[in-house]
Amino acid sequence: MISARSIAEPTIRDTVIHRLDPRAKIIMLIATSFIIVALDNPQTMLLLFLVVLSGFVPARMPMIKMKTLLVLLVLVMWGTMYSQALFYSQLPRTVIFTIIPPDAPFLGWLTHGGLFVYKEGFYYGAVQALRSATVLSMGLLMCWTTDPRDMLNGLARLKVPYSIAFMVVTAVRFLPIIIAEVATVITVQRLKGFKPTKMGPGMIKTALGVLTPTLANCVRRASVLAVSIESRAFRAHRTRTYLKELQYSRFDMILIVAAVSLTISIVSAKLLFNLYTSEIYYSSELRGIYSLARGYL
Amino acid sequence: MIAIEDLWYTYPGRNEPTLKGIDLTIQKDEFVLITGPTGCGKSTLLKTLNGIIPHESAGEMKGNVHINGMSTRDSGMAQLGQLTGLVFQNPDDQIFSTIVEDEIAFGPENLCLQKSEIDRRVRESLRMVGMSDHRFAQTTALSGGQKQRICIASMLAMLPQVMALDEPISQMDPKGASEVMQTIRDLNRKLGLTIVLVEHRVHEIAHLVDRIIVMDCGKIVLDEPAETAFEHIEVFRSLGLRVPETVELFHKMDFESYPLRVEESIKILRGQMEKQNNISASSLTTSQYGFYTSNDISNDGGSFLGECNTGNPVISIRDVWFGYEKDKTVLKGIDLDIHKGGRVALMGANGSGKSTLLHHLSAMLKPGRGDVEVFGYNTRSKDSYSFASKVGLVFQNPDLMLFCDSVEEEVRFAPSNLGYGDIGQKTANSMRSMAILDLQHDLPQALSRGQRLRVAVASILSMQPQLILLDEPTTGQDKMHIEQMMDYFTGDGTTLVFCTHDIETAMRYATRIIVMSDGVVIADGNGREIFSDTEILDRTSLKQPPVMQIARSLGFCAFSVDELAEGLGKLI
Numbered sequence: 001m002i003s004a005r006s007i008a009e010p011t012i013r014d015t016v017i018h019r020l021d022p023r024a025k026i027i028m029l030i031a032t033s034f035i036i037v038a039l040d041n042p043q044t045m046l047l048l049f050l051v052v053l054s055g056f057v058p059a060r061m062p063m064i065k066m067k068t069l070l071v072l073l074v075l076v077m078w079g080t081m082y083s084q085a086l087f088y089s090q091l092p093r094t095v096i097f098t099i100i101p102p103d104a105p106f107l108g109w110l111t112h113g114g115l116f117v118y119k120e121g122f123y124y125g126a127v128q129a130l131r132s133a134t135v136l137s138m139g140l141l142m143c144w145t146t147d148p149r150d151m152l153n154g155l156a157r158l159k160v161p162y163s164i165a166f167m168v169v170t171a172v173r174f175l176p177i178i179i180a181e182v183a184t185v186i187t188v189q190r191l192k193g194f195k196p197t198k199m200g201p202g203m204i205k206t207a208l209g210v211l212t213p214t215l216a217n218c219v220r221r222a223s224v225l226a227v228s229i230e231s232r233a234f235r236a237h238r239t240r241t242y243l244k245e246l247q248y249s250r251f252d253m254i255l256i257v258a259a260v261s262l263t264i265s266i267v268s269a270k271l272l273f274n275l276y277t278s279e280i281y282y283s284s285e286l287r288g289i290y291s292l293a294r295g296y297l
Numbered sequence: 298m299i300a301i302e303d304l305w306y307t308y309p310g311r312n313e314p315t316l317k318g319i320d321l322t323i324q325k326d327e328f329v330l331i332t333g334p335t336g337c338g339k340s341t342l343l344k345t346l347n348g349i350i351p352h353e354s355a356g357e358m359k360g361n362v363h364i365n366g367m368s369t370r371d372s373g374m375a376q377l378g379q380l381t382g383l384v385f386q387n388p389d390d391q392i393f394s395t396i397v398e399d400e401i402a403f404g405p406e407n408l409c410l411q412k413s414e415i416d417r418r419v420r421e422s423l424r425m426v427g428m429s430d431h432r433f434a435q436t437t438a439l440s441g442g443q444k445q446r447i448c449i450a451s452m453l454a455m456l457p458q459v460m461a462l463d464e465p466i467s468q469m470d471p472k473g474a475s476e477v478m479q480t481i482r483d484l485n486r487k488l489g490l491t492i493v494l495v496e497h498r499v500h501e502i503a504h505l506v507d508r509i510i511v512m513d514c515g516k517i518v519l520d521e522p523a524e525t526a527f528e529h530i531e532v533f534r535s536l537g538l539r540v541p542e543t544v545e546l547f548h549k550m551d552f553e554s555y556p557l558r559v560e561e562s563i564k565i566l567r568g569q570m571e572k573q574n575n576i577s578a579s580s581l582t583t584s585q586y587g588f589y590t591s592n593d594i595s596n597d598g599g600s601f602l603g604e605c606n607t608g609n610p611v612i613s614i615r616d617v618w619f620g621y622e623k624d625k626t627v628l629k630g631i632d633l634d635i636h637k638g639g640r641v642a643l644m645g646a647n648g649s650g651k652s653t654l655l656h657h658l659s660a661m662l663k664p665g666r667g668d669v670e671v672f673g674y675n676t677r678s679k680d681s682y683s684f685a686s687k688v689g690l691v692f693q694n695p696d697l698m699l700f701c702d703s704v705e706e707e708v709r710f711a712p713s714n715l716g717y718g719d720i721g722q723k724t725a726n727s728m729r730s731m732a733i734l735d736l737q738h739d740l741p742q743a744l745s746r747g748q749r750l751r752v753a754v755a756s757i758l759s760m761q762p763q764l765i766l767l768d769e770p771t772t773g774q775d776k777m778h779i780e781q782m783m784d785y786f787t788g789d790g791t792t793l794v795f796c797t798h799d800i801e802t803a804m805r806y807a808t809r810i811i812v813m814s815d816g817v818v819i820a821d822g823n824g825r826e827i828f829s830d831t832e833i834l835d836r837t838s839l840k841q842p843p844v845m846q847i848a849r850s851l852g853f854c855a856f857s858v859d860e861l862a863e864g865l866g867k868l869i
Contacts, residue, residue: 006622009437149399170393184697187661193685193714193760209700216742217696224390227349228448231383232404232455236375243402243415 007068008176010144016251017059018145022154024252025142031259032138036131038270044296045130052137059145069140076132081125088121096122148173153246163235174221181217185210269293298459298491299323299346304360306341306350315341317515319360325458328485328492330523332499333512334536334775335747339495342512346461346493347381348374365458379408381459382452386467386773388444397423397439397447398432404455422450425488426480441647442473446480453484459491460484466498467772468693470646470798472838478502497775500539500801503527504557511536527555537777539801542843542858549862559843563850570851570868609673610634611764611792612658617667619653627653629816630667635809637763640786640793642807644800644827646838649813651796652693655766658794659690671764686715689757691750693768693796698753699741704733707741707752711760720759727759730785732778746773754782767795771802800842804828804856812837825856 012018032052039045056066086099095116100107102114146154148169155165189209248256273293275281304319315338323329331339344350348369351358362369364380385391394400401422405415423429426446431439436447445465452460462481466474482505484490496502503509509526511519511533519532527533527544534540543562544555556562612635620626627650635641643651656662657669660676660683669676672687692698701707709724717723728734731751736744741752750773757765765786771779779799783806786793797803803810804824812820812827820826820833827833828841841849848855848864855861 012435148395173393173395181697184692185700187659187681188690188692188698189700190681191659191661191685191688191690192711192756193682194710195682212700212742213697216699217694220696221390224385224387225393227353227383228385228391229393229403230349230353230374231347231378231381232451233375233378233407234403236378236407237409239409240406241409241412241415242406243398243412243419245412 006062006064008172008179010146010148011062011065012147013060013145015059015145017055017141019249020145020255021246021248021252022146022150023158023246024248024256025146026151026154026158027256028259029135029138029142031263033135034263035266036134038267039297040127040270041295041297042127042130045127045134049130049134049137052134052141055141056137059141061144065140065144069137072136072140073133076136077126077129080129080132081122082117084125084128085117085119085121086115088118088124090120093121094119143172149244150246153242153244156242157246162240166234170225174218178214178218181214182210185213266297270297273297298325298327298365299493300361300363301342301345302361302363304342304345304362305358306338306345307357308341309355309357311356315515316345319515319517321510321517321520323491323493325491326485326489328482328505328507329494329510330499330502330506330508331493331495331510331512332497332538333518334538334777335497335773336745337512337536338515339512340463343383343461343463343493343495345369346459347383348372348377349383378457379455380457381461382449382455382457384445384448384452384460384462384465386464388441388448391448391451392436392444395436397428397434397436400436400447401451401454404451408455418454418456422453425453425484426450427476440473441469442476445469445473445477449477449480449484457490459493461493461495463495464497464773465494466496466501468769470838471501471800471840473647474498474501474798475840478505481505497773498539499533500541503541503544511538523557527557530555537775537780539776543847545858546844546847546862549858550865559846559850562843562847566847566851566865570865573868609636611637611639611672612794613668613670614654614657615668615670617654617657617664617669619657619662619665621653627816628657628664631816631818633811633818633821635792635794637792638790640806640808641795642803642810643794643796643813644798644803644810644837644839645813649837650816651813652768654813655690655768655794655796658764658766659688660684661690685711686760687762688764688766689760689762690766691753691757691768691770693772695746695750695753696742698756699749702740703738704728704741704744704752704755705737708737708755708759711756715760717760723759723761727755730758731755732781747775747778750774751778751782762791764792764794767793769796769798771797771799798838800828800839804842812839828856829854 032048036045036048039048056069096119098114098116100111100115102108104114108114152165152169155168156162186206189206269289270293272281272286273290276286276290299322301319301321304316305314306316307314319342331342333339341350344354345358345362346364346369350356351370352374358370364377367376367380369377392400394403398419401419402415405418410418419432420429423432426449428443428446428450431443436444439447449460460481466477469477481492481494485492494502494506499509503523506523509519509521509523510517513536519526519529521529527540530540530544530548541557543557543559546562547555556565612633614631614633617628617631618626619628631654643654645651653662657664657676658671660671660679660681663677671684674683699707701710705724705728708727709720712720712723725734728737731754733748733751733755736748736752741749744752750770754767754770770782779802783802787806807824810822810824810827811818812833814837819836820830828845831841834840844858844861845856848861853864855864
């Protein structure tokens, strides 16, 4: 029960990453997302991924969080690569090995000519996996090093409507509790002689059995919380004031400027390069940019 | 301050109104306790005070509620929220911030106050609840009592004129409950805040309030000042409500007035003793007047306890260490044997490790170090499924145990899975024993908290386990249902281990009490031994029941109202 909370709740420490302004972290997450989508070069993507991962070192995250990160990354990367390797449909493609031969009775017919693992699919999957893994790592680094109140303040100061920011942060905060409750319900079912993990119709019974108490508890908790915050004038006015002021440090400003500049530069360069390759727009003065985009982006 | 006129309220989907013609006036500065059996409508009445009913409820409301002259029907929730602060039973459901300061500042920030004013209100609210040192503390690091005081402070920051509290101490240990109640009392006396409190634990708080209102079936059946309310003791008894031990004692001894405080009771009794015997009460000796002493009184369980502590243990715990996190150890070297047929109460402050120990007994948790053997099986090599049919565990939150569409299905679930015969009979017997037979077709999740707990207990009784584990079985229950449940366990001979803060229940029903503090067993014995040892009580959140305090103060030893009344009867 506590483990779920240890994993999901932030570890508050006094490190250079923790001290960053939450707005700077949110902006960097957005910038990273744009850059990783714009990039096609696997080496540069890998470099960006490693840069993001290196952020966990100064953040001094506990072992349980690092293990969780590792498990999530393995799952996301392997899942993406393997699914792409199986279902890669573009040509040319090279078969690495065969899972279902085309002449296999019934299954061959069912899979429209067999099921194969393609080399190009793996490669394409690896690129997609790097995208997902980079955003996942950056998101976790942000969540694990930012107190929810700072996150809420940060979102509100970035002009996200307060009620939406509040709901997002509160939902994230209660998530580990809900996970712990699901585990409790499954244990209760076991203690009542029911094997929740048994395959077959039992799985549906388990799912319904877990859903009922967990949802009922969520609704009860939500209604109490709703009344509690309504009693404290939540959304009574269109705006609100704040006790804690957020202030950018010089380092925050440098990071924000760097992240925003880099994003604009990379996205613009890729855009110009794509216009050139699509034969829509070409300028000889931009040859340096085309070369950079072709070689590194 | 509060004027309620002919108030009727019916929840959506129900034919029977929950409130039936309530007429009530509460003056400014009053401290009012509303009590009654589960499902009598007291929490519903509380919800009408800050506009949840009718604004946030789809039910039908008739009649009027005015707070400080303002009609709740015609005013908005935000407006009413500033007039009436509402605090609920479970602080964890109300606190959403990770830092105390943020939780308190949330309301004033929503009111668009200046930063300096928000800061002032945060400071003042924390001071009023005695939590100034915790302004920057993590909310998750606070104890139950501290969290509830934070909830109160967050409402105080809105500067309400009325504070409505719905069972704010029901899940707390005696020390936490006492802290919270003292805080509420101070707010009432020093700030002149009108307090409306709904609570089952009448016996613990009656001495703090000005007025007691008893409800039953949606109506007010008693409305009296606290000093005279217990002259109608038959009302409390007929509804299964607890009365203070001092009242029980003086009623048994045929006194005409019923003091609510221990000190007052001692003064009256001492005066009576001196008057009747023409001697100083302090010069009386125990042997002279045939009082019990701690040495010559056997435990309630008496020889039964002896029987229960012999033979092969049902549970054997050897040097068990456990922590949810690496650097936070919850259990520290627990060594225990629990024998067949014993009724063992685990007591101690919130966070002392009681529930964690209980969860080890069902293999839900495995020890980090050491071994737990249940029925001879080491829990390390077994999962919870292996103990189904032998061990029945009821959680503190029964909601997580109810996943079927009707009460009957819920109770039938376990014996059906285990392939028992005569399931119908077992189901009916279990429902009957928990007094829920009339609810068999109802949706379990739609019942009141007390009823949900009884359904959860019945759902494990139907598999006839040899070991029953209950985590806080008295929370939110009235006296009648507590007695009904515990009487059942007393009679059926199964081994029972239960966590509780309820001293009265532990004293009455447990054959053995284990007191835990900070993950360690600090006392293990029968109720009389444990509660006679003031040194142990000082180290935990426990305190002596009033009757023992009175007896001790008069220089005697008695453990129940009957014993003290019998002994004093010879003197007065």
